[in-house]
Structures are given as C-alpha cells and as structure tokens.
Amino acid sequence: MADEWSTKQVLKYIVINEKLSFEAFGCLYKGFFKEDETKLIAVKMVKIALFDENPKLLELFKQEIAILQKINHPNIIRILDVLRTNTYVYLILEYCADGNLKKYIARKKDNRLSEVEALLFIKHIVEGFKILYQNKILHRNIKPDNILLHQGIAKITDFSVACIMDSDMNAPSYLTKMGTPLYMAPQILKGQPFSSKSDIWSLGITFYELLYGRVPWQAKDFDSFSQNVLNEPISFPIKPVRSNGAKELITKMLQIEEKDRISWEELFENQIFRDNHQINQINYNLQELDDFSKQIFINLQYLDQHLVVRQIIQIHFDSFQKQQEITSKTFGEVKSKSINYGQDFNTENFLLNQQKQNKIRAAMLKYYNYFLFERNVAFFFNYVIQKTIFLKPKLNLPNLPYFRLISLIAKNQLIHLERVREQFSKEVHEKFNIETWQNFLKSEEFKQLDLLIKTDIQSSQDLFFKITIAFRKVAEEELKGQINQLDAELIKDSLNLNETTFKASEVFYNCYREIIGDNINHLLKLQSEEVDINLLILNLSICLNPYEEFKEIYFDFDIFYEVTEQLKFNEIYERLLQKRVKLLVSK
Template sequence: MSEDWTTKKIDKYVVVNKTLGQGAYGTVFRGFLQEDETKQVAVKTIKIATISDTPKMIELIKREIAILQKINHPNIVRLFDVARTNNYLYMFLEYCADGDLKDYMAKKDEKRLSELEAVIFIKHIVEGFKRLYKQKIIHRDIKPANILLHQGVAKITDFGFARVMDSEMNDPAYLSRLGSPLYMAPQILEGQPFSAKCDVWSVGVMFYELLYGRPPWAAETAFQLLENIKKQPLKFLPKPVRSQKVKELITLMLRVQEKDRISWEGVFEDPTIKIDEERMKENMRNILREKDEVSKSISLNKLYIDQNLVVGYLAKNPINTLENSNQSTLDASSEARSQSAKFSGQFDSEQNGEIIMSNYRNEKKRRDAMLKYNNYFLFERNIAFFFNFVIQKVIKLQTIQMLQLANDNYFRLIYLIAKNQMVHLERVNQQLSRKEHDKFDKETWGRFLVSQEYQKLIQLIQMDMKHSSEFFSEISKKCNQVQQEELQNGKASSQTTNLIRNFLSIRNNNFEANDTFHMLYRDVIVENLKIIKNLNSKETEANLLILYLTICQNPYEEFKDINYDFNTFYEETENLSLSEIQEKLLKKGIK
C-alpha cells in the first residue's frame, strides 16, 4: 500500500493506516467494522504481486486461512473474514489491545517474570495447544512475539508457518524448515524429520526464557545454535530460585532427541499445568470437617491466599472473550462510544479519515491512563493481602511454638493486622464506588467505570472483602474472648490492662482507622518485634517474620510503585538466606 492513504473501505470493514506489526508475510493494520467504529479488528494485508509468482507462499497463505477458519478458542487469535481486491489479500483478525509477550517481558526488571506469572502464561498457551493438537495442527513459529495479550488473556497468533499433519502428531515426518531459529527444535535446524513435538520444544525454550530472562542456548547462526544445543547440556541458573517441578517439566520439553521429549499429551497432564481438582476438593472437605470455627477460618483463609495472594494483569484462568461478543474491542473505545459518528455509506472522505486518526492518537493515552487506574487499585489490593500473608506466617510460627507469644498478645497482633487489611480493602472499595475521583481525570474515570477492567476489578474486590470479612469476624470473636479472660483473671499488669481496654475500644466492624487504631497497631507490632528478637533465634523463618512485621509498619516504604512486582517480591524474599535477611533488617535500622 502507498504511504499517503488514511483509510480504505474493504467489504464491511474499514482499514486504517495505523501499523500494528509485521506478520510472516504482510503488514498488519488497525481496522474496524464500518457500521460500528468501536468493533475493532487487526487487518493482515498481503500484496498479491509479491506472492503471485511464489507457489509456496500462496500455499502457506491458503493453509493459514484454512487453519484459522476452523478454530474458535480464547487462547488463539481468531480469523473473522477474508477479502481480496485486485492488488491485496486481506485477513480480518481478532484485535488484541495489550501488545505481545515479547514487549511484556521487556518491561520487566531483568527481562524475566516470576515463576507464578510465567506458569500462568504457559497454561494459557498450553490451553491453545490443546485445541491445535485435537485438530492435528502444528504451529512451527512459537516465540514471545507471536503470543498476543488482550485483557489478561494470552493468545497464539501468526499461523503463517502452521500446517495440518497428515500423519500422527508424534510421528516424525519430513516437513519444510520454517520458524524462528532461536526457538526451533534441533530436528528442524538439522533438516531431519520432526513431529508436533517441535512445538513442545519451542514452548519449552520460551518457558525457560520467561523464567530466566534469556533462552537456554544462543548463537549468532543457526548452525552454531545447533552445535550449542548438541554439546551444551541444559543448565538452570542458581538465581532466581525456581521450583523443582517446573525445572523437571522444562527438562522433559527440551530433550534433544524427539523420542525422549515429552509429548503434548504428557504436557497436558503434567502437575505444573494440570489443576488437581480432586485434591483441591478433598482439601476443602477436610477443612469443612474441622469443628473449631477459628481453626476452620484460618485454614479457609490460607487456602484463599494460596490461590489469590497476588492479582495482576494476567487472568489465572483463560477467559473466553468470544462468548459475549464476536470481536475483540479496545476498552478505551468499547466502554464509551467514540465521539465520531458511526460511519456508513462512503468512507473515503478526508474529514472522516482525520477524525479516525485523531481518535487513534488519543486512544493509546486513554488506554494507558485506564490501565494505570487498574494497576493502582490492584497495587492497593495486593498490599492488603500482604497483611494477610503476614498473619499466616505468625499463625504458622506460633503453632510450631517458634514464637511462644502469650495468647492475648498473639490474638491482638493478628487481629490488628487483619483489621488493617480490611481498612485497606474498604478504602479501595469506597474509591471504586465513586462516580467521580479527585485523583483522576473526570472523563477518563467515567470511561474506566464502564470498562471490562473495572467490572473484573470490582468483582475481585467484593470477593476479597467477603472472604476477608468472614476471616476477620472469627478472629475478632476469638480475640475478644481471650482479652476478656485476661482481664477477668486479675493477673494482668496495669500496663497490660490499659492496653487491653484501649484495644477493646477499637474492636468493632468499623473499617475506618482512627488515631487510636494506628497507635495500637504500631505499639503491638513493636512489642511483638521485641519479643521475637529477644528469642535470639537463628531460625531463618523467625528472622523473616521480623522483616515482614517491620514492613507492616509502613508497607509503602517497601512497595513504592503501582507497577511493583509482588510475585517477584515473595519469590525472592522467601528464598533469602539468614545472612541476607539480617542484611535487609540492618538497612531498615533493625539490629
């Protein structure tokens, strides 16, 4: 296409001169349905003159279209329509608003993800491959740039090198040598027969890269890469620490010989990928059998935070966004109709083109602003659950008698931290309920309130509050009982008696923190820090709790940015040595 066009009407779509990227063959532009500008698509354009003399290229394009037309899955980019003019072939594809996995990684510290986040990405991708495997399709070009992101869901794209297998999926066959060398299986690099396990290798390389920020092997040429793969055994770096089960799965995926490499069936059933629903149900049944209500509540709380400690961009369970609509739309457009008119009839006027380009120039700013709002509230929510995480640490160490806190002191501590969690969650909930927000632009805030991000966020916070308030209620009742018993036995010192009375004055379900609450919260944490430090424990767990309780006093000193990676924080902090913990405590003025 020439550079001087603004929009083109192709069938029922309008193509906009706004480049999204380059595919295996062709440029990808923005586009939308003519009848509704907010229903957006990605448009892959292929110049017919460049492929007309290349039968192989024509075959690949036909194959890509045929493959995509038969797939409708939330983790695979969908093909809606195909059109042809005298000069171009157009493929109208699902539009993904949030870039690709390569760019997502590039924004992370050290260009890597936490293990939890990496596993969630791989689960999304494996869900897509379940459908491909069922339909005997191999992709042959899996890499981070070919994993698109939309509203928390990862989607496989660019099927330019894909094909349907004539033989069984695990039977090697002589196929064309296509793909990106860094992620190619050694059989493809060597020109040997290969099977669907070539994609297992590519996903394994990508999995390793997500975890460590670099591929397991690298080289300047494909020949040298193959030599490195053959001669250099797969190695896992000592830092960051990764779980054994994840390393075992990657090892199976990166077996050099195909006959030794895990199949897709094996990947689907691997414990890293497959959720053991029966085990989860049995755990729940065991918890519900507990007769002590406090113990039951503690167990339910632990189960909840094990699954929901950190919430970020990525959906833990892939969401079928195609159920509610037959296209993907950018939130900034979908929650509030563009100020431009819906276009019908002729679409070649200069005025309409200028309106569209102006809208697109503003669109990214709106999207970025709304994602910032979303990140802000998730940040505050994740801080609230840091308090919950610390409570579970206190309970665990008290249960194994590492802390040896007096019963009244122990329950005061976990009650106050639990209430602080509720204070934070209530503040988030109240802010999300406002029609206007004094910190945010009025128009953009209005758009955010009707966005899909907002709907998911408010559902999350309400679920968090329901669970956390139930836990808090049980802790509150038990704490009240213990404090009353301490007063009634008449053995408490005057200082302890005053502390208990002050404490009982703030024991309520009012989740607005006042000065008395803040004073008690600070004093009780300081008191317990002294007790734990006086144990002179050389136990790593006890010193780690000292670090966590110190952070509880002012979490914003530790968690300073709304894009803070909480998953990485837990991952790295939980794997600190005793000397590393003590060094961190010294920096915080704790000796």
C-alpha cells in the same frame, strides 16, 4: 502500497497505519469496525503479488486461513473475516490489547517473569495446543513473539507456516524447514524428519526464556548455534531459583532425540499444570475443625488463588505518540493519504476522536492500575497474617498478644480495602478529571475491579470477625484472672480498636505501630536463625510502612513474593539492616 497512508477503509472495516507486529507474508495492523470504533480488530495485510512470485506461499496462506477458520478456542487467535481487493488479502483477526509475550517480558526486570506468572502463560499455551493436537496441526514457529496477550490471557498466533499432518502426529516426517532458529528443534536444524514434538521443543525454549530471561543456547552464527544445541547439555542458572518441577519439565521438553522427548499426552497431564498448590494437597476435614481454624483454612484457600491479582493492561505509549503525530499534521495532508475501498470515511474526525479517546484511555488505565496496586498492597497484610498463624508454635507468643497482633493487621487490611471501595462510590473524584473518572466508572475494567474488591472485602471480613471472636474470648479470660488495672485497661483498649468500622484513625495507627514494634522486638530476642521466623520479622517491618517497599503502581508483586521467599538468613539480615529495624523498634 506505500507506507505514507494513515487510514484506509476496507468495506465495513477501518485499518490504521499502526503496525502491531510482523508476521510471515505481511504486517499486522490495528483497525476497528467502521460503525463502532470501540470494537477494535487486528488486520493482516498480505500482498497478492507475493504469491505470484512464490506459488508455494499461496498454499501455506490458504492453509493458515483454513486452520484459523477451523479452530475456535480461547487460547488461539480468532479469525473474524477474510477480504480481498485487487492488491491485498486482508485477514480480520481479534485484537489483543496487550501486545505479544516478547514485548511483555522485555518490560520486566531482567527480561523474565516470576515462576507463577510464567506457568500461567505456559498453561494457556498448552491448553491451546490441546485442540491443535486433536486437529493434527503443527505450528512450526512457537516463540514469545507469536504469543499474544489480552486481559491476562495468552493466545497462540501466526499460523503462517503451520501445517496439517496427514500422518501420525508423533511419527517423524520430511517437512519443509521453517521457523525461527533459536526455537527450532534439533531435527529441523539438521534437516532430518521431525514430528509434532518439534513444537514441544519450541515451547520448552519459550518456557526457559520466560523463567530466566534468555534462551538456553546462544551463538554468533547458525552453525555454532546448531553445534551448541547438539553438544552442550542444558543447564539452569543458580539465580533466579526455580522449582525442581519446572526444571524437570523443561529438561523433558528439550531432549535432543524425539524418542526421549516428552509426548503431548504426557505434557497435557503433567502435574505442574494442575492446581496442585500445597494448600490443595492438605487433606483437611473441615467438619472436624473449630470455627476459627475452619475460617483460617478457607481464607488460605482464597489467598492461594488471589494473593496477587494481575491484569495485563498495558498503555501503548508508542501508539499514543503515533496518533498525536498524525493528528498534528494538516488535515488536508492526512486526507490525501487516506484510502477508501468503500463509502466515504471522515478521517479528520476519526483522528481527532482517537486522540481524545487515547488520552482518556491512558488515564483510565492509570486509575485501574492504581486501585489494583492498592488492592495487592492490602493482601500483603493477609499474607503476613497467614505466615504468623503458621509459625505460632515457634514464636513463643502467649495467646493474648498473638491474637491482638493478627487482629490489628487484619483490620488494617480492611481499612485499605474499604478506602478503595469508598472511592468507587464517588461520582466526582477530587484527584481525577471529572469526565475521565465518570468514563472509568462506566468501563468494563471498573466493573471487574468493583466486583473483585467486594469479593475481597467479604473474604477479609470473614477472617477478621473470626479472629476478633477468638481475641475477645482470650481477652475475657484474661480479665477474669488476677491482673493489674493497667493491664486490664490495655486489654479493653485493644478490644475497642477491633470495632467493625474500618476507617483509618491516628489512635488506631499509633496502637498498630506500637504492637507490631513490640512483636518485632519479641522475635528479635528469640535470636532465632530459622529463616521463616526472620522472614516474619522482615514482613512485619514492611507492615509498618508498606509504601517504602511497594513504591509504584506497576510494582511486580509476583517477583516480590518469589524473591522474598527465597532469601537466605544472611540476606534477610541485610534487608533488616537496610530497613533500620533495630533502630525503628527501639523508638
């Protein structure tokens, strides 16, 4: 089949000449159900003539189909149908809107992910391997290119060279040398027997690449590469800083000898994949805590799980441009290059509609990412509150200014969240196209986002109210004492700012900036060289103008928190100078 076709109908499916990826045996194309073009699919087209040339490939292809039909798991690509014509076999697969992991990391700064995000994807892949291991399936070609992403979920794909083991999964066997050299286990490189632990090696290389933006061994040619793998011990760059747990696991996965390499059972049970954040290791008895401390702990648990909400929805601009190019051709030309293996399909109407839908979809995704960005900005304030509470014993802050500070930051978080929710209630948005906005309000993305914001607001309100109660109690005690009238008025003004209407006002923000500035000055006067205290100064300065730090809607909050928490004292000092903190707080 020439590459000049634009669309083709294969029974109840329409295939578009838009390559999603290249796999063994054939390309993966985008498609959809003829009766419902919103139901997208991926279509693997394989030439039957390929098997005439090499009958062994036919056995591999049959095995790929058998494996996909056998496995049903959220972290394994799902097969929907298999069709055959005189020329091609078509595998109809579930569509993953966000492309593969290789392309995803290529869009990131330094081609790497934060450790939190890398662990999330590796955990998904490991979950997929649990069922592969149970079914004695060896993938043989694990790499970022063969991990697809859909709405934040990683899925293993391309089982073109996979095989089902007859023997023990951990027993080395002589198998055909297949895969991608950069990710091949040493035994495969040397042509020796290997077991399912070869997939552990490939996964270890992938994990390393996600964390550091490159594979651990490189060379100009295959022989040099093989020698580097066999003779050079694995090393980890100083930057970016990674946890000992991650580096130790990768080291175990990348042992040269299979007998020394971590087993699948050990990998499945590794502590790094459990929900073992520090907060969950603290043995709190909530019944023994006062109401304020209890709410702080509950909020910390929520923050631990929801500090950054990442929804991987990428706009495929290349695809969008391709559709524009196709629709710009004369309809006669397009129609002449459309191929039907079923009833007539109106290509012209489809392409026009696709162009329109692509524009709407691109705009809707921008709305989605914009609101998600605003939500993540709001939760930076929550993060600063928890840091302030944790450091209170070191801050030398009396209770009144301490509670006043965290109550104002908590209210500012709610102002940001309520601003988002208020926009969700608009049938017509003054900043957005009417039709696109109304489509957005009907979308699944909006429903998920709306539910998230409501849950966020409830959690944040619970925290704010407990802080307000504690602040009011401390303030009332102060007012009972002997204080001058000016101080009494300041306390009353602060209490009035904590009313439960979460609307932005000039009065609130003037007070907010003044109080945060006063606290930054107080912390600077401590002249502490403790990293945590100076980080708090930096974070409070960001609270004064968050959009100076978080500049665009695709800002990577995971990387921000990772880098910020690894800063040394001199690096924090440089950041503060860049922000002109001394000048700012002296105004």
